Structure formats: C-alpha cells, structure tokens
Amino acid sequence: MGSAQVGRIFGIPIVLDGTFILLALLYGFHNFTSGSTASISYGVVLVAGVALSILLHELGHALAARYWAVPTAYIELNGLGGLCHFARAMPQNRVANIVMLLAGPAANFILWQVFSNAGRWMFQQPGDTFAGATRTAHLLLQLGSVNFMLFVFNLLPSHPLDGGRTLVQILSKFTGYDRAMRAVAYLGLLVAVWLGLLAFSGQIFAALMAFVLLQTNLEVLQSHQGPRWTRWN
Ligand SMILES: [Zn+2]
Known part of the structure; x- marks a missing residue:
C-alpha cells in the first residue's frame, strides 16, 4: 500500500x-x-x-x-x-x-x-x-x-515498544547491552502470550499485536546471542 x-x-x-x-x-x-x-x-x-x-x-x-x-x-x-x-x-x-x-x-x-x-x-x-x-x-x-x-x-516491557526500549536502557547499565536486550525479549514473549490470550476474547488488535511482538522478540533473541555462558536460556 x-x-x-x-x-x-x-x-x-x-x-x-x-x-x-x-x-x-x-x-x-x-x-x-x-x-x-x-x-x-x-x-x-x-x-x-x-x-x-x-x-x-x-x-x-x-x-x-x-x-x-x-x-x-x-x-x-x-x-x-x-x-x-x-x-x-x-x-x-x-x-x-x-x-x-x-x-x-x-x-x-x-x-x-x-x-x-x-x-x-x-x-x-x-x-x-x-x-x-x-x-x-x-x-x-x-x-x-x-x-x-x-x-x-x-x-509494556517488550520490543519494539517504548517501555521495552526504556527497560533496555536501564538494565544495560547493570547487565550490558546484549543481556538487557535478551531479558526484555523474554518479557516481551510473555506480553505476546498475554495479548494472544486477550485476542480470544475478540480483541482483533490484540491478535495483530501479539503476532508483531512475538516476531520482533524472537528476532531480538536470535540477533543478540552473546557467548554461551551469558545466555539466559
Ligand atoms: Zn512511542
């Protein structure tokens, strides 16, 4: 379009x-x-x-x-x-x-x-x-x-939302950038699941956002894998 x-x-x-x-x-x-x-x-x-x-x-x-x-x-x-x-x-x-x-x-x-x-x-x-x-x-x-x-x-604490990005700024002071990115990505996956559940009560926008957040947070987890010992998984 x-x-x-x-x-x-x-x-x-x-x-x-x-x-x-x-x-x-x-x-x-x-x-x-x-x-x-x-x-x-x-x-x-x-x-x-x-x-x-x-x-x-x-x-x-x-x-x-x-x-x-x-x-x-x-x-x-x-x-x-x-x-x-x-x-x-x-x-x-x-x-x-x-x-x-x-x-x-x-x-x-x-x-x-x-x-x-x-x-x-x-x-x-x-x-x-x-x-x-x-x-x-x-x-x-x-x-x-x-x-x-x-x-x-x-x-909400999720990529790419303002709340998630703010949390990265705060966390990275203590954990370094990659770990902060991953921590927010895991929180973001929870947010995506929650929005996915809301979608079942007929909230179309929640379904769309659940999909966008799921995809964005998974991408962040893929592109911010530090050395194995620093990964939170
Ligand atoms: Zn904004």
Whole structure:
C-alpha cells in the first residue's frame, strides 16, 4: 500500500501510510456500518482523534530528540500506530534516550487527562448546552480511554515498544547491552502470550499485536546471542 505526505508540524513531514485504514476500521467500523449519518460522522471524528493522539505521541519523541539535536526525517502514521523516523541515531546517552522514549507515552498521559476531564465536565453541564453536547461528551471520554490504552500499551516491557526500549536502557547499565536486550525479549514473549490470550476474547488488535511482538522478540533473541555462558536460556 502507498503512502502520502499529508502535512508538516514543526517542520516535520507527516506521512500517512495506506495501512492506516486498518486502524480507521478498527476504531470506526461500528459507526461506519451503522447507517446513521450522525453515527458515521461520530466515527470520522473519533478516527481523526485517534490519528491526532498517535501523531502527538510521535511528536513527543520527535521534540525530545530535537532537544538533543537529533532531527526527525518524518513521522509516519500506519496500521499499527505510528513511527518516528530520526534523521540520525540518538546519542549514546542513557538519559537522552530514556527521555526521548518516554516523551511519547507522556503525550498520551496528558491527552488522557485532558480528554477525560473535558468529557466529564461536559456531562456535568445541565441539559444539552448545544446540539450534540452529550455525543461530544461521549466522544471526549472515548478519546480519553484510547489515550489511556496508548499510554499503557506503549509502556509494556517488550520490543519494539517504548517501555521495552526504556527497560533496555536501564538494565544495560547493570547487565550490558546484549543481556538487557535478551531479558526484555523474554518479557516481551510473555506480553505476546498475554495479548494472544486477550485476542480470544475478540480483541482483533490484540491478535495483530501479539503476532508483531512475538516476531520482533524472537528476532531480538536470535540477533543478540552473546557467548554461551551469558545466555539466559
Ligand atoms: Zn512511542
């Protein structure tokens, strides 16, 4: 599937990959197939809100990296979420890397607070202050929970997630890089199994992520085998 540049923020090109349609369907399917115009437009705004949330997550990474003079080539929104493509490698500086990694989930934490408080506030207003106020309140609460999910999910201890990569930065201080990579890969396999079990309760996205995490963590285990005596297996 192709991709197209849809704009620039802080001078950083934003590229929308064709696979983003998967995410749009995941979040909007129920509304898009409802047949009611109000529900379809709710779905469109919801998907736009999800795209914005992912974009701000990636912007968090990009702006933190910029602080350490690492420019971002472009930000991509795709079917699995988003990716921040740096123009060059981050410096070999543990603090810089940890701050850059956590800046993404931090953006979702802030959005979670903003959206859910705005939604709650709107629900507390007497009557419908404007047409569709209740619907807007629902939408804000839903975007709040989407951001809570993005915050928690991205912090899971697995490759290639922000949480897993942060843990590598911390562990490698004590164990060395290869061992830290392997330790997080084993944790990541557990996360993949857990997501696989969630998938049985009908969570399609969990199934997709279980597969991606399984593959990524197995690859890390393959490519980071230290000397035999240092392997944790
Ligand atoms: Zn991230």
